[in-house]
Amino acid sequence: MTQPVPRPSGPAGLRALRALLRERTPLAAMQVVHRELGDVFQLPLPGFHPVVLVGPEAARFVLVEARGDLRWRNEPDPVTRLLRHGILVEDGDSHDDLRRLMSPSLHKQLLVDYVGTMWRAARQITQPWGTLAGVDMLVEMRRITLLILMETLFRVDFAPDMQRLWDPILTSIGYISPGLWVLWPGIPRPQYRAAIDRIDAYFLALIRARQAAMPTQDETPRDMLSLLIDAGLDDHLIRDQLLTMLIAGHDTSTALLAWSLYLLGSHPEALARARSEVAQALPDPNHFDAPCMDALNNLPYLGQVIKEALRLYPPIHMGSRVAAIDLEFKGYHIPAGERVVYSIYLTQRSPDHWPDPERFDPERHAPGQHPEAYAWLAFGGGPRNCIGAAFGQLEVKVVLAYLLSHFDLTLTYPHIHQHMGATLEPRPGVRMLARRL
Ligand code: HEM
Numbered sequence: 001m002t003q004p005v006p007r008p009s010g011p012a013g014l015r016a017l018r019a020l021l022r023e024r025t026p027l028a029a030m031q032v033v034h035r036e037l038g039d040v041f042q043l044p045l046p047g048f049h050p051v052v053l054v055g056p057e058a059a060r061f062v063l064v065e066a067r068g069d070l071r072w073r074n075e076p077d078p079v080t081r082l083l084r085h086g087i088l089v090e091d092g093d094s095h096d097d098l099r100r101l102m103s104p105s106l107h108k109q110l111l112v113d114y115v116g117t118m119w120r121a122a123r124q125i126t127q128p129w130g131t132l133a134g135v136d137m138l139v140e141m142r143r144i145t146l147l148i149l150m151e152t153l154f155r156v157d158f159a160p161d162m163q164r165l166w167d168p169i170l171t172s173i174g175y176i177s178p179g180l181w182v183l184w185p186g187i188p189r190p191q192y193r194a195a196i197d198r199i200d201a202y203f204l205a206l207i208r209a210r211q212a213a214m215p216t217q218d219e220t221p222r223d224m225l226s227l228l229i230d231a232g233l234d235d236h237l238i239r240d241q242l243l244t245m246l247i248a249g250h251d252t253s254t255a256l257l258a259w260s261l262y263l264l265g266s267h268p269e270a271l272a273r274a275r276s277e278v279a280q281a282l283p284d285p286n287h288f289d290a291p292c293m294d295a296l297n298n299l300p301y302l303g304q305v306i307k308e309a310l311r312l313y314p315p316i317h318m319g320s321r322v323a324a325i326d327l328e329f330k331g332y333h334i335p336a337g338e339r340v341v342y343s344i345y346l347t348q349r350s351p352d353h354w355p356d357p358e359r360f361d362p363e364r365h366a367p368g369q370h371p372e373a374y375a376w377l378a379f380g381g382g383p384r385n386c387i388g389a390a391f392g393q394l395e396v397k398v399v400l401a402y403l404l405s406h407f408d409l410t411l412t413y414p415h416i417h418q419h420m421g422a423t424l425e426p427r428p429g430v431r432m433l434a435r436r437l
Contacts, residue, residue: 002333005042005051012036013044024417026178027317027345027424034346040332047183050320050339053329054346056353056374061329062321062342063374063382070321070340072384076185077320079176082196085237086244087387098241099387101231105153105224106391114152116290118395121147122402124159129434134412137430141257144399145250152391153245154225156206165202171195172243173251177421203239245388247422253392255315255423256306257399262430263309263360265411270305270362277301278404285405296397302404304362306396310378312360315423317345319380344377345424408435 008016015036016029030052033041039054053062062070073080073089080089087098104110125143129135143162146169150158158165175192210225222230224245228238264271281298282291318341327334334340349357353375354364364371379386386392403409410433419427 002328002331005040005332005334006037007042007044008033008037026420027418030343030346031349034343034350040330045183047185048339050341051332051334052318052346053340053342055350056347056372056377058329059342059344059347059374059377059381062319062340063377063380063384066327066329067382067384069324069327071324072321074320074322074339078181078189082172082176083244083247084240086240088244088248095384099384101227102224102241102245103387105222105227106388108390111390111394112293114148114391115293115296115394115398117151118148118398119290119402121145121151122399126403126406126434129407129436131436133434135432135434137261137432138254138258138426139429141261141399142250142254145253145257145395146246148253148395149246149250153223153249154206154242155223156225161202165199168195168198168202169246172199173247173422176247199243200239203242204235206242207235207238249388249391251423252315252388253395255313255425256309256392256396258426258430259313259315259424260306260309260396260400261403261409261432262411262416262426263312264305265409265430265432266414267360270360271409274302274305274400275404278401282401282405285402291398291401296394296401299397299401300367301362302397302400303393304365306393306400307365307376307378308360308362311348311354311364311376312358313418313424313426314344314348314378316378316380316386317420317424318343344380347374348376348378350375403434406437408437409433410435 012033016032019032020026020029022028030043033043034052034054039058040051042049042051053059071091072095073091077089083089085094087095087102090098121144124147125140146162147158150156171192172195175189175196181187181189207225207229211229214226214229225238225242228241233241264274277299281295285291321340321342323334323336323338323340325336327336327340348354351357353372363369374381379389379392411430412433413428413431416426416428416430419425
């Protein structure tokens, strides 16, 4: 006998509402509901009533065991409307074919070639900071990650177009961020059209210019854009993949960099330790164009800080699916057509799986510590885990190593809250004073 998924009662709902107002994030409200109802519950909002699943067992269910019966694509969602047939919102063979096509550009063996681009992008964006600057790291990190993404995957120098496309990119991200459409799915949103059209025009021009310039003889290695063209995809399908990569591949690392800097800035002992580790591994940071992999591998503590930032503030804080058939999990009935969400955020802050879960403690990820499988799942899991997981972690490590080896950083405005946009972001930003060393 299965039972219906529990929903919060009136008093629990009120407690959740109070947490929402206090912490200024719906995630705090969901934490209250999770504490009261356990690992399976349903949000009772009008127009939006996902079944929320929490914990390693739930993650394994969604990501592995029942994955064939859970669809990614949800036609009315803005993310599907924006990315159209991008890999992120495709299912079945069409997804698998795209994944096979795009994986080689993000293969671990290729990453070593990207380190130079990552290092130089950090240098290029921080150059105008001079000797002393007050900067918002949320903004600055986006500039760096945009340069990196466009150069590594599409061999495009994005600097000349950055200013022109900045607002359209932020508007497109706003289009897929939670808003009124969550409660009112069909709400007209014409204000986003012009920005999305500008991005489409940019990508279509890029694709056509590359098609015109592509050499016929073998040129190795191919970047992702060339691989997509070689495979014979039509221009619009290529546009969908480029936009997917642009958004999934830079908004996440931007948030992760900003949160890592916020955590370092608010934990001086961790900052000092990370800095001294970087100073030892990269003793002469002005005298090379890219750190070597050996040096980067000598930054284990920085790696632990990044993992802990990903635990506390996972940029993608949940994965959303739609049940294709009636499902059962832990004795609960999930009817076909229901939205099912696995919560990365609640799992990674669950006291059942992490002692003292709200505390920032990079030691949790020290060598020899192995978190329970699926208790840390910042990159999802199973066959559709994050295709850019290795790329993103390397990128964040290289950029942080650059910043720590060139600047003394002080957090100047610590009062931030967790903003649920397309990614989980520190708002109003991460303001720091950067003093050049
Ligand atoms: C650095 C921080 C990043 C985080 C925390 C992150 C997180 C995630 C998560 C959790 C998923 C799975 C979502 C789900 O199960 O619903 C995912 C999928 C994906 N990510 Fe990332 N990601 C990051 C960086 C990147 C980068 C750098 C790229 C591309 C260069 C990328 C491209 C993608 C794509 C295309 C998918 C969909 C994969 C598929 O469906 O086969 N991500 N990411």
